Amino acid sequence: MNAGAPICGQPGCNVGSDGKCKLRHDPVESCPNYAVEVEDAVETEVPDEPRAPPPVPIWSSDKLSPAELSALSRRRKLRVVALVGEEKVGKTTLLTSIFEMYCKGPFAGLTFAGSETLLGFAKLHSFALLSSGRSSPTVPRTSRRDGLSFFHLALARASGGTIDLAIADRSGESYADARASTDLIGTLTEFDLADRICFLLDGARLRSKDDRVAYTRNFRQMINALNDNGALAHAKDIELLSTKLDVSRGGDAADVGYGDEYRARIVSDFRAKGLHMSSHEICALPKADRTVGIVGLDDLVARWTSPAPPPDVAPRPIADAPRQIDRMLSKA
Template sequence: MADSVQQTACRKTDCQVAATGKCADGHDPLASCPNYGTHAVESSEDYDGELDSTESAAITAERIQLPAGDALTPDDVDQFLRWRDGTFVCIIGDSHSGKTTLISALYDRFLRGDFAGSGFAGSRSLVALERRSHHARVDSGRLSPETAHTSLQDGLRYFHFAVVASGDPGKRTDLLLSDRSGETYRKARDNAAEVKNLPEIAQANRVVLLLDGGRVADPVERHGALHSVRQTLRVLLDNGAIDDTSIVQIVTTKVDLISASGEAQTCRDSISAFCQRLTADFGTRLHSLSFHDIAARDPTGGLAPAHGLEALLQDWTTPQSRSARYVPRPIVLQSEFDRLLDRTPMELLP
């Protein structure tokens, strides 16, 4: 893989990886090093999320504006959609329910190789994914993995994963996973008027509602955790954010904490009864309602990283007959020349 070594670099000036192919900190594979290859060089012409080994060598810093690789804003997403279609997964949950960890665990898992029949083909938000995941890595120097907090000020952000079917690089899915603070979703649950300020829900191809397994494992918190999911589903339905075309997935997170609690069976029975009631009360008002268990990051290592995410990823990368829901906002025409082009039939353009 001498080619890719020459095309990528390490942020640490004392690392000789470009010449030796060996990470100074001993990371293997190299992609698992947070300092290596994260400042991806991209061709500005085709707006692609991946390194192109022949082109990137020829491109100089003076000639192109490098994308920052930050999480995508809604404007970035509109721009992205002019280039190619995306599958939108809206991840909703209270603060600390595990939204950001789910996204960063998926990224970490892809760095170790193909997953759920898909391989990682790049990301428009690579630096943001690296930043989130870095906190959870052993080399962040913490005693146990931790996920950086998503604050209210971060607003709505999307993480992009381009994935291709293993063995068939032509079968590509561009996943756009939305992330925003749990506080915003809590406010919408308590004040239905806020739901209209959450456009990512109506636009999503999959709506993922997180049930915090850590709270279910705690007898004092259990009822509140279950109630919060039920109430969120009700408010979203009653206010038109989801309807009988919506695919909703209720995902119980941190199931390692349920297994480790003294009341694992009681917790599972409560969740099972809860799911049955949700199906009875809301199932017919939705296109589908399904239930899943994950432990995105079990700090004890008892469950493998990204436990349970395989089935979800398989579903997200399976094309649905339903057409795309996300409608990009119209381009603002700035000049008379833009307007002229807009009036000109496509076949007359050179």
Template structure:
């Protein structure tokens, strides 16, 4: 009597080679696959899974999203660079300032500064999109910056024949607010220690609100104090104090009071923290106005020009230690840096 051929529709089953049913059945009559021939389609699918993918012979391009600290370091090392730290509480207009500046560059030179490239173009386009007509929004909108590690937007710019890089730090406003509660939070903020310019944003819309005015007036000095106490400004960067959302201020019945309050904030910062900074300048901007009749990007050209000003050279204190050895009495010859 001829031996019965063991057939299973499941190609992975090895019962025909003396193994056990892959479905775990001792009674093979209960297995749905046993005794059936494999379908032709199964073989074709198996062949597709094993299809060899042709090697990629193109060029892999780096992403163009905002940079982390490591990649920002590379930019700083490749060209003469300016690091801009932007400090602002939640919804003070930080993202709008960055996006508004990028949109101005697409129209031509800004304050005789020419856009010369960026490694974060996709990131810049993303934050600009919701403020453009193409987004089909009823009014301009900016996504809030997520909490976490700082990211940097990158511009290469040409001014007076000199090519430079501009790195603008983007960190969640809540993290800056926390510095007012715990000054030690400032110690990890790399963008502030390395900054050539610190830009403090004063929310014009909230300053025009009788409910929010006191919070705006009080929060900014506390944030700067927390950073100063932890040596965040050891390089003595220049300081730009920027009133944002001036379109909302001008539409308010309290616009005269806002102007007085803004001047009071500037004077208070000068009196309390002038020793921590180089030059201090103030600016009024409408980076992304809600009113279509207001010029988008007003005031940003003057702010950019201030950003490009050279700051005070960081000064160190040379300390001498004498242990009685001959080497300790040798003089150090000063040399100019190239």
């Protein structure tokens, strides 16, 4: 009902406000003019304002939060890769370089087929461009406050089929905190999601004689802490990715030998503990020596996108099996 409409048709009657009929009818309802206008008012429909359509949610295309990744994983079959390493090891540069390769064309036998995080990639990439005004390519700093986020890359094979990669990015400080305080390991949810975990080892720090002993001890401690607390149990593959090859291979033979020996020891020690670990060297941004070029990224993408091996359906041997056929299988 229109609140301002008179409830009496008699001009000058204030029955609506003072309750008294101007023609002195008592009760007021007995007045023939009473409520006439009210009914008219009800019948008079005030046309609605044209309603604005409800807002349409649009995909921001920035980095994905874990909840957004979970929503995407219900639409696409994702392969999740976690990049783990302390600050400044080169995690963000690696991501930017991979994206940059696909900006130029097909790479590692695959073609760019889309991304749900184009804006996120573009933000990283803008820092590396000449138009950014920076004297050398760089990337924005990942802060502890950013928490966990993911970049998405859909890559198409020439033979058909698309592979969806989701690459986890988190600040290096959070991994350093978790090494120091293992209670925090449970909060690093990327380890529950990742099929592949890449531990990034700073090749430049392996060259520094003052720094490398403490650095390599902390690096091993981080993998140990994660392994001992079950964080590496879910991943099928673990990579030791030594970054900044342009720096690490540029030193004298003793420094290069130190790095080679350290990587070999880490791989053999953790394989002995049951981890499926391999070691690789990369150069994502040859700042120190441009003649080195980009190294190892094509193999890295090929590993990350390699077809999953068929599931192992061979029967498991049974110890002390009562049936002869099962005993024969266990011998095999």
